[in-house]
Amino acid sequence: MSINVTPIPRLIDLAAPAFTLGTANAAGSAATAVASDSTLLAFDAVAVDAITFGQTGSVGTATVAPRRDHVHAMEAETPTVAATQAEMEAAASNTVFVTPGRDNFHPGVAKGWVRFNGTGTLAINVEHNASNVTDAGTAGQYDVLWDTDFSSVYYPWVAFCGGPLHASDGIDAAPTAGKAEITTFNDSDAAADSDRVYAIAFGTQD
Numbered sequence: 275m276s277i278n279v280t281p282i283p284r285l286i287d288l289a290a291p292a293f294t295l296g297t298a299n300a301a302g303s304a305a306t307a308v309a310s311d312s313t314l315l316a317f318d319a320v321a322v323d324a325i326t327f328g329q330t331g332s333v334g335t336a337t338v339a340p341r342r343d344h345v346h347a348m349e350a351e352t353p354t355v356a357a358t359q360a361e362m363e364a365a366a367s368n369t370v371f372v373t374p375g376r377d378n379f380h381p382g383v384a385k386g387w388v389r390f391n392g393t394g395t396l397a398i399n400v401e402h403n404a405s406n407v408t409d410a411g412t413a414g415q416y417d418v419l420w421d422t423d424f425s426s427v428y429y430p431w432v433a434f435c436g437g438p439l440h441a442s443d444g445i446d447a448a449p450t451a452g453k454a455e456i457t458t459f460n461d462s463d464a465a466a467d468s469d470r471v472y473a474i475a476f477g478t479q480d
Contacts (some may be wrong), residue, residue, distance in 0.1 A: 317340065386418075429478070
């Protein structure tokens with residue numbers, strides 16, 4: 275019986291690690307050794323992708339991983355400034371955002387509206403900026419008092435009514451900044467109370 279002994283070399287050439295991070299295990303072919311205190315390339319100094327609104331996700335192709343404490347940059351919130359009353363009234367800016375307390379200054383937003391029963395004791399069903407409706411003293415005539423006055427008497431508004439005997443409606447021709455006068459009519463074009471009266475107004479307010 276014979277024994278073959280391979281002599282152990284006195285010196286071992288150590289190569290730099292060349293391990294590659296990947297998505298599957300694979301056997302290597304290099305017949306070189308690496309030291310136990312070698313440094314493996316696992317991370318790089320490339321900044322991670324910034325997140326933007328609506329961006330598409332990607333699995334990526336990099337062969338190194340981001341550090342655990344990495345931070346993604348984030349697209350700045352736009353806009354960051356609330357619209358002023360003047361900007362809302364101008365209705366032109368696309369660089370400011372609207373808050374609930376100022377949307378009423380936009381010219382395209384109704385500044386006041388109401389639905390009330392005009393028969394007997396007046397009863398307001400729903401309203402915005404019109405918590406007071408009074409009987410003008412004559413059948414079919416009402417005053418809608420705006421909680422916040424308009425900037426002038428030149429504001430557009432409309433009123434209409436419903437009910438089996440109130441198919442037509444009328445609008446008084448002389449509103450004021452704080453009041454709109456309404457007259458409702460029956461089928462014979464005579465002023466008469468309506469159980470369903472509606473009014474809505476647009477314009478600017480102080």
